[in-house]
Amino acid sequence: MTSISKNMFINAVFLGIFTIAGTAIVAFTHDKTQQRIADNKRNHTLRKLHDLISPSIHDNDLNTDVIKVNDPLLARDAEMTVYRARKNNKPVAAIIECIAPDGYSGNIRLLVAVNYNGSLAGVRVTEHLETPGLGDAIEANKSDWIHIFKGKSLNKPGSEHWRVRRDGGEFDQITSATITSRAVVKATHNVLKYFKANRESLFN
Amino acid sequence: MSLYKNIINEGLWKNNPATVQLLGLCPLLAVSSKVVNALGLGLATLLVLVVSNATVSLIRNFVRNEIRIPVFVVVIAVAVTIIQILMQAFFYDLYLLMSLYVALITTNCVIIARAEAFASKNNVLDSVLDGFFMGLGFTVVLVILGAFRELIGFGTLFQQMDLLFGEGAQWLQITVFENYDGFLLTILPPGAFIGLGLLIALKNVIDNHLKQTVNNDLPQTAT
Numbered sequence: 001m002t003s004i005s006k007n008m009f010i011n012a013v014f015l016g017i018f019t020i021a022g023t024a025i026v027a028f029t030h031d032k033t034q035q036r037i038a039d040n041k042r043n044h045t046l047r048k049l050h051d052l053i054s055p056s057i058h059d060n061d062l063n064t065d066v067i068k069v070n071d072p073l074l075a076r077d078a079e080m081t082v083y084r085a086r087k088n089n090k091p092v093a094a095i096i097e098c099i100a101p102d103g104y105s106g107n108i109r110l111l112v113a114v115n116y117n118g119s120l121a122g123v124r125v126t127e128h129l130e131t132p133g134l135g136d137a138i139e140a141n142k143s144d145w146i147h148i149f150k151g152k153s154l155n156k157p158g159s160e161h162w163r164v165r166r167d168g169g170e171f172d173q174i175t176s177a178t179i180t181s182r183a184v185v186k187a188t189h190n191v192l193k194y195f196k197a198n199r200e201s202l203f204n
Numbered sequence: 205m206s207l208y209k210n211i212i213n214e215g216l217w218k219n220n221p222a223t224v225q226l227l228g229l230c231p232l233l234a235v236s237s238k239v240v241n242a243l244g245l246g247l248a249t250l251l252v253l254v255v256s257n258a259t260v261s262l263i264r265n266f267v268r269n270e271i272r273i274p275v276f277v278v279v280i281a282v283a284v285t286i287i288q289i290l291m292q293a294f295f296y297d298l299y300l301l302m303s304l305y306v307a308l309i310t311t312n313c314v315i316i317a318r319a320e321a322f323a324s325k326n327n328v329l330d331s332v333l334d335g336f337f338m339g340l341g342f343t344v345v346l347v348i349l350g351a352f353r354e355l356i357g358f359g360t361l362f363q364q365m366d367l368l369f370g371e372g373a374q375w376l377q378i379t380v381f382e383n384y385d386g387f388l389l390t391i392l393p394p395g396a397f398i399g400l401g402l403l404i405a406l407k408n409v410i411d412n413h414l415k416q417t418v419n420n421d422l423p424q425t426a427t
Contacts, residue, residue: 011271018275022282029286033293040296133388 049083051140052113052122053093058085062095067202073194075099084203091116091203094195100187104179105129108138112191119153123188135180145174145181154192162189208333215337221314222345223404228312231305232346233396237357240364242350243343244298245305248287250339252309253318255283257335260323276319284310298367314338349399357391359384
């Protein structure tokens with residue numbers, strides 16, 4: 001072997017050993033923590049859901065009682081998750097994920113909790129890119145606005161009033177963030193329509 | 205002893221990664237909107253710097269020159285990945301706030317710069333100290349910038365510290381201005397640039413002032 005190729009060989013072996021050792025350390029850490037990370041993720045989801053419905057109204061595991069649905073009323077070409085809350089195997093509520101595509105700067109992801117009787121238990125924003133200080137008032141920890149949906153349903157108010165006040169509807173818009181408010185109202189209304197049409201199949 | 209003093213001075217002031225070397229600006233500017241984010245990312249970076257400097261220094265005599273950069277990259281990538289996994293396991297909520305930027309620590313130039321410029325030429329203890337004080341210098345600037353932006357932007361200090369220190373730390377939040385409407389500009393990216401610019405300017409003013417006092421003192425001691 002010439003000295004150049006010998007050098008290259010030693011370097012390659014060294015780099016190889018190093019990469020394997022590095023990967024082994026990462027794999028070991030992953031193995032030791034993956035259970036804990038999975039628990040964290042589950043608890044995180046559960047906390048989000050229990051912000052919408054009280055833990056006392058259901059007795060099933062929300063993390064596993066889920067279905068994936070694909071419907072233009074919820075999102076364009078994307079699978080959305082529906083969490084199903086039951087007590088004694090009777091359906092009590094569904095928490096439906098949806099995307100409002102027409103926010104001021106892109107998609108707004110929402111969780112909409114609908115009681116089995118069709119009334120809204122609550123709405124929360126999970127992801128958005130709205131302007132900080134204006135449109136982000138849709139977040140529950142920034143303002144109370146998102147609570148205006150609680151108790152509403154498809155007939156309360158009627159279809160022509162499921163709009164922000166500026167458009168002649170019954171929901172106050174957030175000051176300086178009408179587009180954002182409009183998007184959330186519309187998406188919530190669509191979820192109610194979806195729920196009415198699919199209620200029975202959702203819980204099967 | 206003067207070597208240690210020098211390492212400390214370099215990291216915290218003279219060669220501060222954020223205000224002098226201007227390295228790692230991407231996470232610095234993106235994550236400094238609140239003290240808690242800033243402190244979280246600063247500590248993570250500090251930890252990566254210490255681990256990578258220590259490892260690089262340990263292996264500096266075995267690694268051949270031609271492959272030292274790829275080896276450093278592996279070391280840094282491993283350190284960052286492990287810290288990312290540990291954050292998911294123990295500081296999940298904080299991790300959600302800054303997940304993207306944790307991975308970006310890998311690309312923070314200050315880490316490979318210290319590996320190459322310092323750790324590959326010095327012993328383990330010195331390298332660990334260098335990593336620690338460079339990281340501390342970075343963290344301090346991040347936290348000052350975070351405090352500035354949080355104070356002006358939200359009117360508070362130390363919001364959500366419970367993400368880092370557990371539920372018991374919520375009392376740390378100080379509402380400096382009651383019923384404050386917030387000042388949007390400082391929360392948005394331009395606020396980070398303006399804040400960092402002011403910090404660098406302040407440092408230069410202090411440096412100039414120090415230089416002048418030294419110059420003024422010299423003739424006096426001569427006469």
